[in-house]
Amino acid sequence: PRYNARDAAIVLASMHGAKTLLGSATPSIETYYKATTGRFGLVSLTERFEGMQLPEMRLIDMSDARKKGLVTGTFAFETERLVNESLKRGEQSILFINRRGYAPIARCKLCGYVPKCNNCDVSLTYHRHSDKLVCHYCATPYSVPDVCPACKEPGIEVLGYGTERVEEEVESLFGHASISRMDLDTTRSKDSYENIIENFSKGKSQILVGTQMVTKGLDFDKVSTVGVINADSVINFPDFRASERAFNMIEQVAGRAGRRNENGVVAIQTYNPSHPVLSYLLQHDYIGFYEHELSERQRYNYPPFVRVIYIYIKHRDQIAVSSIAFEYANRLRKLLGNRVNGPDEPYVARIQSLYIRRIMLKIENNASITKVKKLLNDLRIEMTNQKLLSGAVLYYDVDPV
Structure with a gap:
């Protein structure tokens, strides 16, 4: 469900x-x-518990920092300095990057070939601990090719940063500190999540590197610095909730800083410092962000002004899934008019060897969802009886998150 x-x-x-x-x-x-x-x-x-002030938010323009030579690997000098100062004071730091693995992309530096999953339309993520390329959608592991399959030259390199690579850089920059990493890979075993939290809470580790697991619900006494390593990867996502998700995630991880001591500091590294979401984050201005986002939603007719229903159609044949999706959408359009959008290809258009198409319905808030449900079910039965959905998987996502 x-x-x-x-x-x-x-x-x-x-x-x-x-x-x-x-x-x-x-x-x-x-x-x-x-x-x-x-x-x-x-x-x-x-106000915060015991009147503690919200942390100071500092925006770091990575484009400008790189031009001035103020970047080491993925860390701006400013972020590095803040973490070092926390360590000298006997305090702790959290470094947030919403990508697990070592590097999100492997690529041939000679011809540009990027290894992709055989079952899904996604590039493979390199995991150093297993020395494998892994699909994060179907979990299929692949060996790292010694030579590029396209040009037959030994030119495969890994690009970008995940939690593993950030942890490695942190160890080289702050080798005197004890470091923990929290992501899906380090919390698979029984009690591993609790052990990481307990060790950090007791001060056995001074720096915690993690994905969105570290953003919510954690209350640590000695965290004074939070680093958001790549804010752009959270903001730049093709979804109408992308800005909301980015604001929530960064504001929540920022809230881990300065909970029991003097003001915490949050360093947000970005290549797009003029993005409107960041201006509201700098002021901890949820109300301002809400009003801005609400006007955008109203302008383009998105929730809360309508209800959204995604209809997904999956098939092993790419031509068949397109044909079925267009037929389904056209029939639906005759019943619901311009409430029907699509079909289109989602961000990842093939998972586990099934090609995917998506139709979006925007239904007025005062419309009967029971009637919409009956209409959708009747149409599905009609097309099934006419053998038009043969081999296809069809399902609905109401009020998607």
């Missing part, structure tokens, strides 16, 4: 006549809209 855990909790509570408390420093746009329009109650906590 595809569901939003927050919405499922609200429905479960209503079934039992219970109250639901939603708590967040960065509520979803839809939740805050309901709170400001009277559908939800709203209580605001305007």
Whole structure:
């Protein structure tokens, strides 16, 4: 089943006549809209526990820093200095990068060939601990080719940074410090997540490198510095929620700093310092971001002003899936008009050997979702009876997150 855990909790509570408390420093746009329009109650906590100040946010223009030679590997000198100062004071640092593995891309430096998964339309991520190229969608491992399969020359190199590579750089820059890494690869075994948290909490490690696992719900006394290594990888994503997701993720990881001591500092490394999301993050201005995002959603007709339903169609044959998706969308358009968008190819258009097409429905908030559900089900049955969905997998994602 595809569901939003927050919405499922609200429905479960209503079934039992219970109250639901939603708590967040960065509520979803839809939740805050309901709170400001009277559908939800709203209580605001305007200061941190024991009156601690929010951390200072510092934007580091990586383009400018590289031009001036103020970058070592993936670290700007400013980020490196802040971490060093924390270590000298006996405090801790968290370094956030939302990519696991060693390097997100392997490429031939001679011909530009990029190894991709045989089952999915994604480039492979290099993992140094296993010395394998791994697909992060189907988990298939591949050996690193000694020579490029395209030009037959020994030119394969790895590009970019993941948590493994950042951990390696941190060890070379701050070798005197104890370092922990928290990502999907280091938390697979039983109790590994708890052990990493406990060791960091007790001060056994001074620097924690991690993915979005480190952004929420963690309360450490001695963290004074947070480094966001590549803010652009979070912001630049083809989804209408990309800005909201980026604001929430960076603001949440920033909140790990300065919780028990003097003001923490957050260094945000970016190649696009003029992005509007970053201007609101610098001020910890959730309300300003919410109002900006709400006007964008209203202009382009996205939630909370409509409900979105994604219809996914998968097939092993690329031509067949396109044909089925266009037929389905055209029939749907006759019933729902311009509420139907697509079909289009999602960001990753093939996973586990199945080609994917996506149709987006934008349904008015006051429309009967029961009627929409019946209409979709009737159309699916009609096309199934006409053998038009043969070999295809069709499913729906209502109110996608």
